[in-house]
Amino acid sequence: MDEHFKFTNKIRNILLAIAIGGLLLAIGAIVIFKPGASRIWANVLLNNQLFLGIALGGAFFLAVHRIAWSGWHTALQRIPEALTSFLPVAFLLMLLVFFGMNDLYHWSQPDLHDPVLEGKSAWLNMPFFFIRMVLYFTGWILLTRAMRKNTNALMDSADAKFHNRRRIFSGIFLVFFALTVSASSWDWIMSIDAHWYSTIFGWYVFIGMFVCSLAFIILLIWFLKGAGYLEFVRADHIHDLGKLLFAFSIFWTYLWFSQYLLIWYGHIPEETTYFVARQENFKLVFFLSLILNFVVPFFGLMKLNLKKKLNWLAAVAGIVLIGHWIDYYQMIMPGAVGEHAGIGLLEIGLTVCYAGIFLFVVLRALASKPLLVKNDPFLEESLHYES
Helix, strand or coil: CCCCCCCCHHHHHHHHHHHHHHHHHHHHHHHHHCCCHHHHHHHHHHHHHHHHHHHHHHHHHHHHHHHCCCCHHHHHCHHHHHHHCCHHHHHHHHHHHHHHHHHHCHHHCCCCCCHHHHHCCCCCCHHHHHHHHHHHHHHHHHHHHHHHHHHHHHCCCCCHHHHHHHHHHHHHHHHHHHHHHHHHHHHHCHHHHCCCCCCCHHHHHHHHHHHHHHHHHHHHHHHHHHCCCCCCCCHHHHHHHHHHHHHHHHHHHHHHHHHHHHHHHHCCHHHHHHHHHHHHHCHHHHHHHHHHHHHHHHHHCCCCHHHHCHHHHHHHHHHHHHHHHHHHHHHHHHHHCHHHCCCCHHHHHHHHHHHHHHHHHHHHHHHCCCCCCCCCCCHHHHHCCCC
16 A cells, blocks of 8 residues: 655666757757757747646546546556646746747747737737746646645545545636636647637647547556556556547547538638648648547557557557657647758657656656555545446
C-alpha cells in the first residue's frame, strides 16, 4: 500500500542527457541549416502545445471521473496527477513565444494593414494575448494544485472532507477548462491563420489533448509495470484505458471529418484556403495524421482481447502520440512557416528535448508520494474492479 516509485540518479541522469542532447541537436541544426526564425518558433509552439495538452488532458481525466463518482481509476490516479505537475514549467516555456510573436502571428506585426485583422484587433492584440495567457495558466495551475493537495491529504488522513473538496475543485476546473481550452486554442493555434476560423476548432484541439494524455498514461503504466511497480493495476484497468483510447480516437476523427466536411460543402474561400494549403503542400502529413490517429487505433484496438494486452496497447498508444505530434504539425506549420517547413533534425531534437524535460518533471512528481492513495474512499472498489 505504500509502494514508492524510486526516481533514481540513473533515471534522472538519462532524462537530463536526453533533454540536453535534444537541445544540442536542435541548436546544431539551427547553426548548420539556418532554417529561419519562423520555423524555430513554430517548433517551440508545437512542442509547448503537445506537452501542455498531455498535462491538461490528465487533469481533465481526473476531474471528470471524480465528478461522475467513478471509482475504477483510483488505483492509477497518481499517474495523471503527476502529469499536471508540468503546468508551471509549461507556462514558463510558453512565455518564450513572446520573442517569436512576429514570426508566428501575422496580426502581431505593428506595420500590418489588413482590414480583416484590424476588425479582430479587440481580441488579437499583444497585451490582451498575454493577459489571457496568464489567466489561463493561473487557473489551471491553482485548480490542479488544489486537487493534488487534497489527494496528498488523503494519504495521511481518512477524513472524507478531503475527497469532497477534491470533487468541488474538480467541478470548478471543468467549468474553467471548458472556457479556456477553446479560447487558448483560438489564441495559440487558430490565430496563426487569422483570416480563417472554425467554430469546432476548440473541441478538435481539446479531444486531441485528451487522446494524447490517455496515450501517455498507458505508456507510463507500461514503463512502471516493466520496472516492477503497479502490481495492483489489473488487466481490467488496462482494458478500460484501451476502450477510452479507442473511443476518443474515433471521436477525434468525427470532429476532424465534421470540420472538413462542413468547410468543403460550404466552399467559402476564406474557409477552404485552410485545407487547400494543407492538402496541396502538406499532403503526406495531412493524410498521415488521419492514418495514425484513426486507422491504427481503430483496427489495432477493435478486438476485445487486444485492449487488455499492455504491450500491444502501449505500442498503439506510442503510434497515436506520434500521430498527434503530426496533427499539431499540420495545424501550425503551414500557416507559420509555409513552404519552408520540414521535418528534420530541428524538429526531432526539440521534441526529444521537450520529452526529456516533461518526463523529468512528471517522474519526479510521481516519486514524491506513494503510488496508491491509501485513504481514498474508492480505493477498495478500484482494487477489486472488474470491467
